[in-house]
Amino acid sequence: MTKTTISQVHKYVDQEVTIGAWIANKRSSGKIAFLQLRDGTGFIQGVVVKAEVPEEVFQGAKSVTQESSVYVTGKIQKDERSPFGFEMLVTGLEVIHQAVDYPITPKEHGTEFLMDNRHLWLRSRRQHAVMKIRNEIIRATYEFFNEQGFSKIDPPILTGSAPEGTSELFATKYFDEDAYLSQSGQLYMEAAAMALGKVFSFGPTFRAEKSKTRRHLIEFWMIEPEMAFYEFEDNLKVQEEYVAHIVQSVLKNCSIELKTLGRDTEKLEKVTAPFPRITYDEAIKFLQEKGFDDIQWGDDFGAPHETAIAESYDKPVFITHYPTSLKPFYMQPDPSREDVVLCADLIAPEGYGEIIGGSERIHDYELLKQRLDEHKLDMDAYKWYLELRQYGSVPHSGFGLGLERTVAWISGVEHVRETIPFPRLLNRLYP
Structure with missing residues (x-):
């Protein structure tokens, strides 16, 4: 047979x-x-x-x-x-x-019960569909970057320093010195880009952020490309082409799964490059006109602000040129305005929030050293990172895409806990 x-x-x-x-x-x-x-x-x-x-x-x-x-x-x-x-x-x-007394029956179950039985809940049609869409996004990611001439590089998970400060990191002992679980592979990817030109990583990252929102996980996966000789505009072009590619790949290869989830595919069909963009200045003005009296120039955006902006577009939208004070030390200042940096957050439609953060990186040695001083970061810990600007420094750019938020948006599920096989949340380390 x-x-x-x-x-x-x-x-x-x-x-x-x-x-x-x-x-x-x-x-x-x-x-x-x-x-x-x-x-x-x-x-x-x-x-x-x-x-x-x-x-x-x-x-x-x-x-x-x-x-x-x-x-x-x-x-x-x-x-x-x-x-x-x-x-x-x-x-x-x-x-x-013959299975006996399988706990997840066709009746309704509460979220906590389903999360306690995540190892079994994965078998359901809905969870199967989400995992298949996740898998397709991963497959299409490798396809896109391989076709674009990128090399896959794996940064370390254990690091001796933090790219964005240590306040939200998991600390551990590395024999007789301090170490941290990585919150981003970006700094190491910059080193790799100086060796291989265009690189990307795909791996787990960790944030010790005590958040319970539907957009946050403690452990999640990121795709982080870095590109030598790429300036700000080049970076945005790669981002929109990449996101459009994975969305169209899911539409093409996961039609049954999208139907299982009841996803409105007409909204996804509109996701083609190029994407709209607004500056941080324009976003502040827009929000104030919409009645967000609490937001002032220099404030960061929360979920309600991002959602209000996204509702004006039927594609993901870039918010560019954030204030220098809001962003990490390594972002390149706008040459015409030192109070903002050449960065962009990509906001997904339908209230799913930021799925990409990216920027042109500082390539001038003295300026980067100044930024490290201003952020009171250990110069010895970043010696190797500074050296990238001493030996053939070039303009370079990169970004990080959060896989689980992207899966949530494309599949249309409400909470990121359904977009990773075994979610790690503020109150959950089981199963």
Whole structure:
């Protein structure tokens, strides 16, 4: 018997195949049983007709329990009513393991219960769809940067210093000295860009930020490209082309998953480069006109401010040229205005907030040294970083995209805790 997976059944229409699967759900009506099967690659309905199978097969289908593992054999048929487009007319069923009292039933469950059972909740259609979209974004990321001539570089997770200060870092002992879990690989990626030209990293980052909002995780993944000889405008162009690429890739390759989640794909179809942009100055004026009397020049934007700005656009929008005082020490000042830097945050539509932060980096040795002094950072710890400006310094730029916020926006889920397999939150380190 030919063995296959649910995602490949389109190759076997009107043929009999065997699939290893789990019983996601089932129902029966006397002479017919419907098995909702999943195998990790997708979901398909298995139809068991009492009059067409041996009695033991039909009784097995009626008695098999939710999340039991099985080998199911049957004929693949086209089915217009199925979201997947196919169903299986079952001829044989072998139970591998009978599950007993599976805790996540088809009824409604509270968030805390589902989070306590995250290792099982991942099996649900909704969570399966989100994880498949996450996987497609990762695949499309590698595709984009490989096609653009970038090299993948892996920065360290344990660092001796912090690119944006140590107030929100997890500290640990590294034998007899202090170390921190990385909050960004950016500084190391700058060193790599001086060696390889265009580089990107993709890895975990950690923020000891005591936040409980729907946009925050303690541990999350970032894509961080850095590019030698790229100035501010070059950087924005890469960002919008990259984001447009991953959105269009999800639309093309995850249509079933987007439908499962009830995502309005018309909104995603509008996400093509170029993206609109406004300056920080313009954003402040816009917010004040919208009734945000609390916001003044020099203030950072919160979630309500970002959402109000994003609502005026049907694509992600860049907010550029933030005040120097709001941004990290390494950002290049605007040559025409020293009070702002050549940076941009990319704000996703529909209230999902900032998904990218990026800037042109300071490439002048003396200016970077001055900034380190102003931020009271340890000059010895940053000696290697300063040396990048001593030996063939060039204009260079980069950015960081938060994977989980991007997954949340593209898939349309409300909270980032659903966009990572095992979320680490302020009150959660289990499972």
